[in-house]
Amino acid sequence: MVTKTKGVGDLFKEVIDKGLCTVCGACVGDCPYMVFYRGKIRMLDLCNRTEGHCYEYCPRTFTDLDAISNRIHGMPYGGDEIGSVKRVVMARAVDSKTRSKAQYGGTVSMLLSLALDNGLIDAAILSKNTEDKLPSGFVARSSAQVLEGAGSNYMAYPALETLNRMPRDSKDRFGIVVTPCQAIALAKMVASPPEQRVNIGNVKLTVGLFCTWALSYGRFHEFIKNHVTPAKIRKFDIPPPPANRFDFYIGKDIKSFPLDEIRDYRMPTCAYCLDMTAEFTDISVGSVEGTEGWNTVIVRTQRGMEIIEDAQKKKRLEIKELPDKNLAHLREAALMKKARAVQAIVEKTGDKNDLLYLGLSDKLKDKLLAHKVTPQGGH
């Protein structure tokens, strides 16, 4: 067992009330007691079970990273700053329509669209923006539907709720797009499969998103509303470093905000996260420093390899090697996030032996505590 399982009362005591919740959605969707509402996890009634999936799969209850890494990637945690790597490339969708709708190079949309087409999955669990520009989960069953989910608004939202809502007896095979914290929750589900939920073995493809932090669903939405009518926004964008901007696309115009101003709306809990590149996935995707319109892609598993090769073969993705300098920078940034997180946790607990939810080898812990950190940068 990865986690000593407790109940919902402990989940609130140890995670939610301490401000550690990432609203990943692992605890909502299949449970009548817990709901996600306006950026928060709320309890509708008291479930007095002493053991629950809500506690068990939460990425912020005790998580033995070595055990999970062994389970997913067959190796202990922390060997590489960017996790298990089979291949790292630059990619973008060949189709310009996909690229225009997407963030960066449209690689995520294209991978899922391909997985639907080549029969790897029957349904893709994605998010799209509501009219009011709040992220909401949905299930895409065709390439056209996948495109509805293209683009991000950088707000934390419970992607796993959508998965949890799938019928228990569903025979569908799923692909899902997740942030690093959601990937950890998924990995916990894989390590100890739930009995009364959708079969976790049916999740055939996990696509991770690079993430330095997410914006608070409630507070950032207030910010948006204070500046523009949300319905008028066409797209949100954080151009690759060193742009240091947050752009709202409104019609043909772009309204830009300094990224520093936007950082005030980060989820405070993101400071305690040490995964930048969504390490527990089949394939992870982010931007490319200094190059617009392309994605950095880390292929982590055999399944990830198969889909990226198929994409290349079927000319859905244009792929080239990632320059060494970029890869080095990526590793540096990933290590920096880990070090910042561990040091922030120790600052919070005041005890080097209390890393809250993190189950880390002493060796890695000491290394991260000793690492010199700089103030937090881009996204």
Add this chain to the structure above:
Amino acid sequence: MNKLAKDPINLVVAGVGGQGNVMVSLVIGNALVHEGYFVTIGETYGSSQRGGSVMSHLKISAEKQFSPLIPEGQADVVLGMEPVETLRVLKSFGNQNVITVVNPRPIHPVDFTGSGGGYPDMQSLLGQIKSLSGKTYTVNATDEALKMGNAMLANMILIGALLKSGLIPLSEDALIPVIKNMFPKAVAENTKALKAGTELVGILS
């Protein structure tokens, strides 16, 4: 009207709110007044109508009007529409001579403790009822009423069984005018239920 062997006769009708406790005591009470007896009926009522324990106290006298409540340990007959409620009444009003007529169909309480403990074991429950009664009759009134197509007929079946217990100074015939008066649209089925009650009753051994 005859002089009663014991005066007053104290009858407790016990059940759960919504079962028709008030109706049962009204049928019996009206028939007795019609026969010339003094009857006093005290009822728990009001908010206890909703799923709570309810009981009616009937005091039957050939001589005078009594108060609407029976003192501790002074029941002569208990008509139990529900087993737990029957035992509850015996706990307060029973004595070694009391005659008990019980419908062994449980009504489960809402689980407000969250314990899910459920309903006590029926055999144990009936055993307790028997040990606290001088004589115990059972009648599967609800089952029979459901066979007749209307669960509420259980009440008339129970009244029939009560008459059979012997202490209440009423004959089946004395109830017919009351049935006609109170249930003008369902005289036949109520009369049938009354009769069924007198036939179904069995002694708990």
Add this chain to the structure above:
Amino acid sequence: MPNIDIDAPGSNQLFIGNEAMARGALEAGIGFASAYPGTPSSEILGSLSEIAKKRDIYVEWSVNEKVAIEAGSAASFAGIRSLVAMKMNGLNVVIDFLSTIILSGIGKKGIVVMVGDDPSAHSSSNETDSRPVAKWLDIPLVEPGDFQEAKDMMPFIYDVSEEFGTICLLRSVTRIAHARGNIKLGEIPKIKHKARFEQFLDPAAPMPTPIMCIPSPFRHMFQHMRIDKVREKFETCSFNRYVGPEKPDLLIVTAGSGWLYSQDAVNALKAEDRIGILKLGTLWPLPEKLVKSCLSRADKVLFIEETDPFLEGAVMEYAAGFSAESKRNMFYGKQTRHLNSFGELTPDAVIKAITSVLDIKYAPRDAEYMKKVGAIPQDHVMDRLLTFCPGCPHRASFWAIKDALHMDGRHGFVTGDIGCYTMALGPAGFFQTRTHQCMGAGAGLANGFGQLGRFGFDQPVVSVVGDSTFFHSIMPALVNGVHNHANFTLVILDNGATAMTGFQPHPGTELTAMGEPAAQISMENICRAIGARVEICDPFDLKNTTRTMLDLIEQEKGARVAIMRRTCELVRQKKDKKPYKMQINPDKCLGEDCGCNRLCTRIFRCPGLIWDASIGKTRIDEVICNACGVCADICPEGAITKEAVA
């Protein structure tokens, strides 16, 4: 059962006390009756309403007690005997009017206020004793000691009202009002009522009518004089009597239901030769001469009365005035803790008080039996907590309110009011109600909470009221809230009836108490006219009701209204069959597993759902279930299904 106006003088009927009082009022020749429903008084007007047309009298369910007493007084002013009925809470509502009509006096015909007290608060928010009001305001007060008296006192007290020109009080308690006993009927007079309000049209007259409460001090003095005259009449009234030996060891002074309990206790203790009972039917003004003569019979005096030591205090106060001229009595009762001054009287409490004063041994059951009683396992007589009826719309309404408040997450709460929905302070309504006082109090409190934002208060406040309560006492609170921008949400649970007291009509329903078409008042139109935002929803549509509640509680200021409209299940089932066939698929039922943990039987708790521990699944009790279908929407697994019945 016969109607209360059955034309069979001399026959015996089994009436509840309230029906007996209504019959008595008919025999007294009333032409007008008004009331607001309240347990234990509702059946008085209820039974009169059934025969009003036939007997050519006017009967009205008034919007509240104050309007009821004022309407009834107008009838008296115009020469018609009138009856006003209410429970003790209603008496508080009418005190202002009472305190002035005792000064102005009444018209040519009598007016009686029947007030039903509820010792032990079986169906009330309190158990206040009404009798001190009579002493406080100088109002003649009678209280029936049995069912026959409940009827017979009515003509008597109307005569008193007219002879002395004052409004009179008749108090009864639950164990008389709601108990049944034999009533020997009298004649109902045939009266052709004729109403006219007499005025002095001569400009030289000092006042155009005599029915004024000014000049107050003068009229106050006059009321004191009236009370002294009434006392004289009460001295010889047959409702007061002494029974027992010439010189008993113990004198019981009692009234109301205490009279029956005292007789039963003396009988049970076989102490007829040791105990005498002074039973009073006229309680205020105290028949002092009669009391004095009885006090001289015994040294020991025990007072047996419901709730407060009212007679006890009055008799001791009076006795203190002549204690120098005669021997002193030993007084026992509530002040000596032989009886409680809270909770209702019981035969056992009376027996215990007597045996304690007279040192009599009494054991109702032998030790062997008590041993068996002691051995009953606790779980064999588990408590049954009150809850809403199966199919009650309130359960769904509170489910939606609870979900909305919990989703909102700011620790919002419900201020409660008086009705079936009062049960929401317990598990029936998921413990949502946090305040519980009198009718209208929840909305009044919400007005106050709704102004505390300036002091950092940020919790949503939801005042939940019933439809009848809305008309009775909520409208002024809503006006206040809208006018002063109080921040709260008013929820009106509109089930189309005054359900708790027996489905009486109210201004929002179709018929009057006389059974004639009423001018139906629209609550939403009233609220909108006041200026409140109004949303209307069906509580059985849980999703929409929850969403509506969230939207309302998130509004930042102003009083706003949700009307949750769904017919009371007890009213619906009188007209229609069960709407659905309900079933549970045991294969889908998760039971206690993660993802459910018995949400339906542990949290929703409809009595129609049973947890079957032996199989670890929920079952439906077909006898109890009314097939409302709401649990099918509660079940997270779709294990409970509803299928419409053709």
